[in-house]
Amino acid sequence: MNPNADSTAKSLHSWSLFRTLGRYVAPGSMPLGQLPEGGGGGLSLLDLPAELARHGYDSVQLCHFYLPSREVGYLGELRSAFDDAGVAVECLLIDEGDLADPVDGDQQRDWLSGWIDTAEQFGVDRVRVPAGKQPPGPDALRSSVERLVQLADRHPGTRIMIENWLAMMPDAASVNEILDRTAGRIGFLIDLGNWKGDGKYDELAAVAARAESCQAKVSTDASGVIDEADYRRSLGVLRDAGYGGPLAMVYDGPDPDEWGKLDQAYGIVRSVYA
Numbered sequence: 001m002n003p004n005a006d007s008t009a010k011s012l013h014s015w016s017l018f019r020t021l022g023r024y025v026a027p028g029s030m031p032l033g034q035l036p037e038g039g040g041g042g043l044s045l046l047d048l049p050a051e052l053a054r055h056g057y058d059s060v061q062l063c064h065f066y067l068p069s070r071e072v073g074y075l076g077e078l079r080s081a082f083d084d085a086g087v088a089v090e091c092l093l094i095d096e097g098d099l100a101d102p103v104d105g106d107q108q109r110d111w112l113s114g115w116i117d118t119a120e121q122f123g124v125d126r127v128r129v130p131a132g133k134q135p136p137g138p139d140a141l142r143s144s145v146e147r148l149v150q151l152a153d154r155h156p157g158t159r160i161m162i163e164n165w166l167a168m169m170p171d172a173a174s175v176n177e178i179l180d181r182t183a184g185r186i187g188f189l190i191d192l193g194n195w196k197g198d199g200k201y202d203e204l205a206a207v208a209a210r211a212e213s214c215q216a217k218v219s220t221d222a223s224g225v226i227d228e229a230d231y232r233r234s235l236g237v238l239r240d241a242g243y244g245g246p247l248a249m250v251y252d253g254p255d256p257d258e259w260g261k262l263d264q265a266y267g268i269v270r271s272v273y274a
């Protein structure tokens with residue numbers, strides 16, 4: 001976590017703008033089928049930085065599947081667009097891959113390594129990878145830890161993070177197990193909305209002090225109204241643990257007004273972190 005970062009700076013996770021970006025998923029970016037490839041016709045990725053700046057954003061966590069090209073020339077053009085807009089790319093989110101796959105785990109590791117190469121070419125020094133899509137049994141945990149460390153060895157200049165997300169990370173115990181066993185080699189991005197149920201806040205509190213990045217996801221009802229009480233309590237857990245880094249807001253509810261809902265979320269962020 002950057003101790004000089006401002007948690008009230010305006011930041012978002014680019015998944016929040018999936019509709020704005022035309023539901024675009026680049027060919028070849030989702031080989032395991034996490035999302036259907038295709039889409040398009042919305043805001044282009046090259047135009048995103050200026051639009052983020054127009055809405056007052058300081059930083060973004062960028063999903064890998066939005067990249068229509070991994071060619072060096074395109075990455076340079078996109079990097080210039082973010083630099084010109086004054087919007088930082090906090091990290092590249094690699095939203096596919098399964099390091100714990102019992103058959104193809106090495107292949108998945110190599111695929112993820114290729115995307116970390118892309119992040120490095122793009123000039124982003126932090127990436128989030130999935131710890132695995134298998135339940136956290138002993139073999140799956142061991143495989144995930146081994147391959148995460150191998151990725152860290154291959155990419156010593158890039159901070160690789162995992163998230164409390166997917167089958168490998170159903171609770172605080174599984175997160176702490178992997179972080180303990182990787183002994184500081186791997187960082188932690190906390191998502192405030194991935195865990196559900198009455199025990200959610202205790203689970204978040206058990207890992208919040210280890211977070212160096214955050215996805216501040218809102219929960220909504222069926223019409224898209226933000227659950228403000230839940231959001232305040234989740235943000236409060238993070239604040240009380242001493243987190244002071246960026247809070248990349250996430251909205252993916254049914255109301256299509258993505259920018260408007262994110263502004264509502266930002267008002268709550270500022271209130272909690274004032």
